[in-house]
Every structure is written in structure tokens, then in C-alpha cells.
Amino acid sequence: MAPSTAEKQEHSDKERASHILRLPLDATRVDREPHSYERWMVAKLMRMAGSPPICFRLWNGDVIPPESGEARFTLYLADPKALYSLVANPNLAFGDLYSAGRLQVEGDLAELLETLYRSVHAARQKWPRWLDTLWRNHNPRATGIPEAKENIQHHYDLGNAFYQLWLDHAEMQYTCAYYEQPDLSLEQAQLAKLEHVCRKLRLKPGMTVVEAGCGWGGLARYMARQYGVRVHSYNISREQLAYARERAREQGLDHLITYVEDDYRNIEGQYDAFVSVGMLEHVGKDNYAALSELIKRCLNPEGIALLHSIGRNRPMLMNAWIEKRIFPGAYPPSIGEFMGICEHGDFSVLDVENLRLHYAQTLTHWMARFTENEDKVTDMYDAHFTRAWRMYLAGSIAAFRAGSLQLFQVVFTHGDNNLLPQNRGDLYTTPAAPGEA
Amino acid sequence: MAPSTAEKQEHSDKERASHILRLPLDATRVDREPHSYERWMVAKLMRMAGSPPICFRLWNGDVIPPESGEARFTLYLADPKALYSLVANPNLAFGDLYSAGRLQVEGDLAELLETLYRSVHAARQKWPRWLDTLWRNHNPRATGIPEAKENIQHHYDLGNAFYQLWLDHAEMQYTCAYYEQPDLSLEQAQLAKLEHVCRKLRLKPGMTVVEAGCGWGGLARYMARQYGVRVHSYNISREQLAYARERAREQGLDHLITYVEDDYRNIEGQYDAFVSVGMLEHVGKDNYAALSELIKRCLNPEGIALLHSIGRNRPMLMNAWIEKRIFPGAYPPSIGEFMGICEHGDFSVLDVENLRLHYAQTLTHWMARFTENEDKVTDMYDAHFTRAWRMYLAGSIAAFRAGSLQLFQVVFTHGDNNLLPQNRGDLYTTPAAPGEA
Known part of the structure; x- marks a missing residue:
């Protein structure tokens, strides 16, 4: 009997995971x-x-x-x-x-x-x-269009079922949450992050937004649902897009959202807002100038752009193990390199916020759920995979706590745009997080 | 009869102003x-x-x-x-x-x-x-310790009486105000700026603060009065310091404030906060690394630093006329160069806010008061001086409106400091500006 589609999928996930994560040498006890x-x-x-x-x-x-x-x-x-x-x-x-x-x-x-x-x-x-x-980390992976596809699929196409075990149940956010208050649940903090991003973009009903790298599409749905904007969201992870489209259909939001399976470099059109949450880490330094020119091209004269990314206090190569085993091609920019993207496009940087410890807390929540589900993960993949992911999550908590990694949200506009918000108080008039569900 | 001290002072102000601002060629009508x-x-x-x-x-x-x-x-x-x-x-x-x-x-x-x-x-x-x-601007002035003294005295020692004609009457702030609401008076907006800076530094009674470049000492007095902190404020403009000390004595704040007549490079000791509002423009790119090392040295492990400075969207030389006639040696850093100061010290950038249009509004208020007092200015100096300053103020309004200049407030800490505020909401819980006096 031929295996079902689900079984096939599981098999190929296992293969992908074990192919890349397993050491060639076996443990040899002495x-x-x-x-x-x-x-x-x-x-x-x-x-x-x-x-x-x-x-x-x-x-x-x-x-x-x-x-x-x-x-x-x-x-x-x-x-x-x-x-x-x-x-x-x-x-x-x-x-x-x-x-x-x-x-x-x-x-x-x-x-x-x-x-x-x-x-x-x-x-x-x-x-x-x-x-x-x-x-140092030698020969990090390239991030051209074909390599980017492989890099992204290596990680994000591990299987939606896997990520559902430990990401939030609200919007499957695989990026830093916003712990507006220290005791928020993961779900509340992720929704607060989405709200905080929307407020920074000053969204109004009827606006158009383009999103580069949309994960499971949660931000696009939040923007469409809460702010009545039209969104074009780009992603090259097929698994994530399948999930995103299904959820948008279920929620009756598909008339407002177009999920596009394509590289961000192929974005076309002009929009009132450009947003990218957690993609810049995968873009690679060599492509910063092109990204800047892309935003320049596709942001309306009075539009606002927001880039949310892991970063560094100073330029440094990605940890070799993370880059080779977990996130091929990943490179978190230093704050100076990040600003270089804005300088290249002659943009005016309006606001930078560093959410470093929020990412440590997000990862702590993920790790707790992952730990609860380790047996399931091992059943889905194997013990080697489980240990690798435990190491990755723990290492990331440690890196944000120790200050080796930062989380920058950067808001910018065209340099000659004078339609700016008077101040940032409007981000804080009401809580960004919903009450406990 | 020998001229009085005031007359001497006025005479030497006039000489300084006319020496530097007058064109060698006279107008020759044809x-x-x-x-x-x-x-x-x-x-x-x-x-x-x-x-x-x-x-x-x-x-x-x-x-x-x-x-x-x-x-x-x-x-x-x-x-x-x-x-x-x-x-x-x-x-x-x-x-x-x-x-x-x-x-x-x-x-x-x-x-x-x-x-x-x-x-x-x-x-x-x-x-x-x-x-x-x-x-382009050729041969901008150097900013070593002796040149810095000349550069600063050229501008800031023009005479307190002159600046009192058009700066705010609250705290003689010669830097960008914070128009929390668009209809604030100049005085309210300057006090709001001082309050906003103090909130960003998260000052608490008993803390120690060092200030690099204190103008007429208004921020130091505000911090001491409103927050009960002890302040060391450095400046190399003698005229400004004389005014600052007198005001602190009058207000009974001199036990909390030490105004030091010295170059910022000679700051010693360790403090809970490092603040500099409007000095970085005079520091010069060649000295950014040394400034960074200085902050590294004199900021307590859990301290917060804030730099407030005119800046640019991308690196560019200062306008030649402003640099030669108004602010010798001045150079506003691009946002990338600004971040370079933080990178050099391995600091973690927490918050960047751009107050560009607030500076255009501040300058518009200054210009209105200056215009009302042009006759007095011409009596103090001469018509050439008055026109030069009108050009400088109008040109600055234009530069901030056109986006050639930015105003960045940057908050940062040592990279391994985990005692960070949860979010920025505490900056916005109550108005920073006082009610209309």
C-alpha cells in the first residue's frame, strides 16, 4: 500500500532533518x-x-x-x-x-x-x-535567489505540525514577541507585537501594505482584520504559505490578503507601508543595497517602512553551528550595517527600538513548550534532532541574555516626507496586548 | 574715560562678530x-x-x-x-x-x-x-582641544545678552525643543525636551549624571531640581558657564551641580548617566572613537547614556557657509556614523528617536523672536551680523524641513546590562510639557 500524503510528508521531513543535522562520526564510547x-x-x-x-x-x-x-x-x-x-x-x-x-x-x-x-x-x-x-565561521551559505530558497526551506519547511507544538496558538509567530508587561502569556505578547508593529506603521483602513517574508501569515491577517488594510505578503516557504492561505480563507480575509510565493526581490507595485518582520536575518549583507533600492521603489512618497530583525552591537559572523545546522545563510546585521540599508536609500530613520530581552523571554516560552513536547518531536524526527533544537533554543536564550544578539525594530520613511507623526505617544495610549483570553 | 566692563565686552563681541562674518569685498553697485x-x-x-x-x-x-x-x-x-x-x-x-x-x-x-x-x-x-x-566645503576647521575652544568661543561667547533676545525664557535652551503637542509655546516645548531627556535616562533621586557640553546649564538645573540627581556638567564656553553658575546659585541648586570649565575629553569619574545634548555636532568624526571610549569608561555598569545631536540621513560635509561663518568645525554625523560611536564601544542601542520637524518648529520660534529684535541685534553688532544670523536661522529651518538635517536622540547602555526598562511606555504616561505658565 502506498503511503498517504501525510506519511510521505513526514518521511521527507525526517530525511531533511536527519540529512543536515546528523554528524558523520558516530559516538564511540571509550x-x-x-x-x-x-x-x-x-x-x-x-x-x-x-x-x-x-x-x-x-x-x-x-x-x-x-x-x-x-x-x-x-x-x-x-x-x-x-x-x-x-x-x-x-x-x-x-x-x-x-x-x-x-x-x-x-x-x-x-x-x-x-x-x-x-x-x-x-x-x-x-x-x-x-x-x-x-x-570563525568559514564559508557561510550564499543568499542569492536559488540559495535563499534552499536556506529557507531547510528551516521553515520542517513541517507546520512541528512548529505548532511550541509556537503561540494565536498567530504562529516565529519572531520576537512584545512583553509589554512582564507577565503576559506567549499568545498575548505575540498579539501585542503585531499590534505594536501596526501602530508603528500608522495603518489606516484602505491602506495598502507589502510584507517581505510573512512566515505563517499572521501579521498579514492581523493587519487585514484589525486595520482593514490590503496586504501583499511574500514568502518562499511553501509549507508556511499553504497554512497562511488556509487560515485567511477560514477567517474570511482572503479578499484583503494576497499571499505570493516568490522571493522578496520580485516585489512589484507601490504601497503605503513596507513591513518585514524576521526576514532581514536571511537577506545577507551583499543584498542590503538591493533591498534598500527595492523599498525605495515600492514605498509611496508618504509611506512608512518597518524592518524588524535580530541584530548585533557590532559586526560579527553568525555562530558557525547555528549558521550551518539551523539557519543556513543567516547573518544578523550590526546596528551600523542596519542603518547602512537606510543610508543607501537616503531614508530618514524615525525610530529604533531594541527588544533584546523580549526575545529572551519569547524563547524561554518557546523552550518550555518545546520541552513539554520533546517526546513528540523525537517521534516526528529523532533524538539527534530534538537535542539539536534544544541546543538552538537554549543557545538563543543565552545569546539574547548575554547581549550577543539584539532585536531591532527600525521605522523609516523617504527623506523628504514631512507627514510624520508628532511623537510616539500614540503607540502607548492603550495597551497593545489583549486581555487574557 | 575708560570704557566700563560691559562696554568693553560689547566692543569685543562686535569685533569678534565682524572679524569673522564680514566679506573682504565691499558691495560695489554698478x-x-x-x-x-x-x-x-x-x-x-x-x-x-x-x-x-x-x-x-x-x-x-x-x-x-x-x-x-x-x-x-x-x-x-x-x-x-x-x-x-x-x-x-x-x-x-x-x-x-x-x-x-x-x-x-x-x-x-x-x-x-x-x-x-x-x-x-x-x-x-x-x-x-x-x-x-x-x-564642496574645503578645509573645515579641526576639532582638537585648542581648536575646539576657539570654535566654541566663536559662536557661544557672542554674548549672553544676544542669545537672551531670542532663546526661550525658561532655560535658555539652544537645542531642539520637543513639541509634544503642535501648539506648545517655545518655553513649554523646551521644558518638555528636558523632561523627555530625563525620562529617557530613567533618573532617580541620588543618581549621578555627567553632562558633556551644557550650554547655559539648563538641563543640569532641571535634572537637579526635578529629579534630585547630582550633576557634573562640562563646557568650554566661559560666557555660558558664568550664566549657568549664577542661575544655579540663585535657585539654590549649587550643592547638586558642578559646572566644570573643561573639554569633555577630560571628564573623569563614573556616573549613573551620561548625557550630551547638542555637543556631538562639534566633536568631529576623528574624535568619535575617543568619545565612545570616554563614555565606556565613565558610565556605570548599569548606567544609561543619551546623545542628542543634529544628524544626516547619509554622510555629507557641513554646508560651507555654516561651517566657516557660523559653526567652525561643525559636522553632523549620518545615522550610520552615529551608530559607529555605539559600535566602537560595544554599546547596545536601546532607542533612537528622530525629532527633525521639532527642530524646524523650534527654529521657527527662534526666528520670530529674532526678527522682532533685529534692531537691537544691529545695535549690538551691525547690519551684516544681523543678516548673517537671519540667513543662518532661515537656512536651518529650511534644512530641517527639506530633510537635509535630522535630529537624533540616541539612548544606549553597556552591552551586557540586563537592567533595562520593560518598554518605552513610561515616557508617555503623563505629558512631558508643563501647562501654559
């Missing part, structure tokens, strides 16, 4: 004594990482304590080769070994990573240049 | 017929400026209409040499000729300049590179 130079390597590695409060437990049970003070976390290394990979390229190997089960963490994973990021951030100022070069 | 190539030069000049709706009236009464459409403004040129200066270096000569009375404007000066700036901004994309080079 229990020989560690050599003295292996102990030296561990100590040296920890010194390069700024001597964080971490101890190592080696494959034979030997424990190497931190250089000073008490250990708050323990890293278990299952075999000598794991140690060698870690020394050769810690950025890449840490995630790979964790996913393979050959590096295990005792203690809270996100807290360990935050401690490590803070420690490494301070210590790397003193690294010799060759070490920085050796350990 | 009434000969213009040559045909002189008419050609006018037409060519207007074409390079994008054919704005301006007609020229020449020294003999001949009128040259705009290339197309009706003229909204008339420029009167008093002599042929005025035309040659204008062609050779319009950026510099326009202001110089206007100040000398050899170029006169029929129609609203600020509106003419706005029209011209918008027209030139569009037209210059098509200029040959040599023209841009020829007309």
Missing part, C-alpha cells in the same frame, strides 16, 4: 585513561574561554575542575575525539557534539551557555588573531 | 548692462540647481525668469562680482553675499531656501563629480 596532554587541552580551552565556572567530566569519569572557584555546571565528554573536535572548532563542535549526545550538560543549558557567552565575549579581546580566524 | 555670458551663467546655475521656481533680478534691473513655470521667489544680485562668486562657490557665497547685502531675497527666506535645498538635493545626483568637488 574508557581509557585520558593522556596528560588531553587534560592540558581541556585546561587551555577553558582559559581561552575566560575561565568560566565549568568543570569537565571526561569519558573515564575523571573530573577537571575550573581554574578557580566552584563549578556551577558540568560538561561531560563521552570520548577523546569529542575533545579534539571541540578544540579544533568549539563554535561548531559544541552544538554538533551535544546533538550527537557526545557532549552532555549537567545544569541548566541556557544558563550554562549564557555564562559561557559572557565569559568568551570578555576573553576573546585577548585572543591572538590566528585563533579568531581559526574558530 | 548699473552697466549684463553681458550675454552673464545671463548664460545665471541660467546654467539655475539648471544645476534643478530649475527651481526662482527668478533673478540683475544689478541693472534686468529680470531672468525661471526655466519653466512661474517664479515664487526673486533673487536680486547687486553687482556682477556677486554673480561670479555665486557661480564659483554657491554654498559659501550665497550666505556671504546675503550677509553683505549684495544678494537680496524677495519672498520668505526660509521657504526660498527649502525650495532650493529640495531642488538641489534631487539635481545633484546628476552633477559631474568635478562640480561636487569644486563646490
